[in-house]
Amino acid sequence: xxxxxxxxxxxxxxxxxxxxxxxxxxxxxxxxxxxxxxxxxxxxxxxxxxxxxxxxxxxxxxxxxxxxxxxxxxxxxxxxxxxxxxxxxxxxxxxxxxxxxxxxxxxxxxxxxxxxxxxxxxxxxxxxxxxxxxxxxxxxxxxxxxxxxxxxxxxxxxxxxxxxxxxxxxxxxxxxxxxxxxxxxxxxxxxxxxxxxxxxxxxxxxxxxxxxxxxxxxxxxxxxxxxxxxxxxxxxxxxxxxxxxxxxxxxxxxxxxxxxxxxxxxxxxxxxxxxxxxxxxxxxxxxxxxx
Numbered sequence: 001x002x003x004x005x006x007x008x009x010x011x012x013x014x015x016x017x018x019x020x021x022x023x024x025x026x027x028x029x030x031x032x033x034x035x036x037x038x039x040x041x042x043x044x045x046x047x048x049x050x051x052x053x054x055x056x057x058x059x060x061x062x063x064x065x066x067x068x069x070x071x072x073x074x075x076x077x078x079x080x081x082x083x084x085x086x087x088x089x090x091x092x093x094x095x096x097x098x099x100x101x102x103x104x105x106x107x108x109x110x111x112x113x114x115x116x117x118x119x120x121x122x123x124x125x126x127x128x129x130x131x132x133x134x135x136x137x138x139x140x141x142x143x144x145x146x147x148x149x150x151x152x153x154x155x156x157x158x159x160x161x162x163x164x165x166x167x168x169x170x171x172x173x174x175x176x177x178x179x180x181x182x183x184x185x186x187x188x189x190x191x192x193x194x195x196x197x198x199x200x201x202x203x204x205x206x207x208x209x210x211x212x213x214x215x216x217x218x219x220x221x222x223x224x225x226x227x228x229x230x231x232x233x234x235x236x237x238x239x240x241x242x243x244x245x246x247x248x249x250x251x252x253x254x255x256x257x258x259x260x261x262x263x264x265x266x267x268x269x270x271x272x273x274x275x276x277x278x279x280x281x282x283x284x285x286x287x288x289x290x291x
Contacts, residue, residue, distance in 0.1 A: 059126035072250030101170025106133035164193035172214035185229030231282035238275035
């Protein structure tokens with residue numbers, strides 16, 4: 001009951017925030033990007049440019065700010081990386097994976113340590129430069145290839161080229177996100193793995209709209225897009241229900257342990273409802289619908 005009141009309070013607090021630039025608001029879907037009198041393509045270009053400028057600017061400090069700034073953020077990061085580690089096994093002589101939105105290589109490093117050959121793509125050259133500096137030894141021996149692409153367009157790879165694909169903390173910045181999922185289905189082999197993370201619209205951040213520079217998603221619409229791309233969802237992990245800003249401020253193990261106990265209570269009471277994000281483990285089971 002207290003948690004539900006907190007959600008209501010977060011929503012009410014947004015009325016005091018004031019006017020925001022519409023290009024930075026949380027968009028329920030790409031269909032709502034066009035405001036009255038706006039040109040859709042022009043608006044998409046503006047949003048893509050804002051996101052690109054942001055990541056180019058903070059590339060050198062992104063990994064620290066996003067994952068290592070506090071014990072709380074490290075905990076959230078480990079929940080994601082442990083999900084990857086759990087589901088991806090190198091049971092072949094050579095596996096080839098695509099990391100969509102490779103960033104500084106946080107998730108790619110897990111794959112590389114398993115002996116998997118990785119192609120990492122991103123739309124920020126500065127982020128790719130950071131990944132190359134961090135993972136240069138893998139680039140040097142040909143295990144890692146880095147490439148700059150526009151994630152809103154078709155992926156420049158062959159049908160069934162990869163054994164699997166990762167896409168975490170990325171799709172919320174992609175205007176043409178449905179096409180991104182469809183393209184993942186195209187470039188993955190039959191029985192290949194796809195791990196996708198989305199920002200949940202029905203969360204503290206989504207309901208309150210404190211964070212206005214990315215998309216939020218209805219799980220049902222994402223799961224429909226996954227099915228159309230030929231994926232079966234085999235596992236799904238819910239993220240935290242408490243606000244991201246709380247985890248960013250946690251810097252003691254005792255505080256984290258206390259917050260985790262609250263999360264367990266909320267998870268038992270509410271299941272996946274109101275989780276900040278969701279991570280899907282999928283398998284490519286068949287050809288895409290209509291293809």
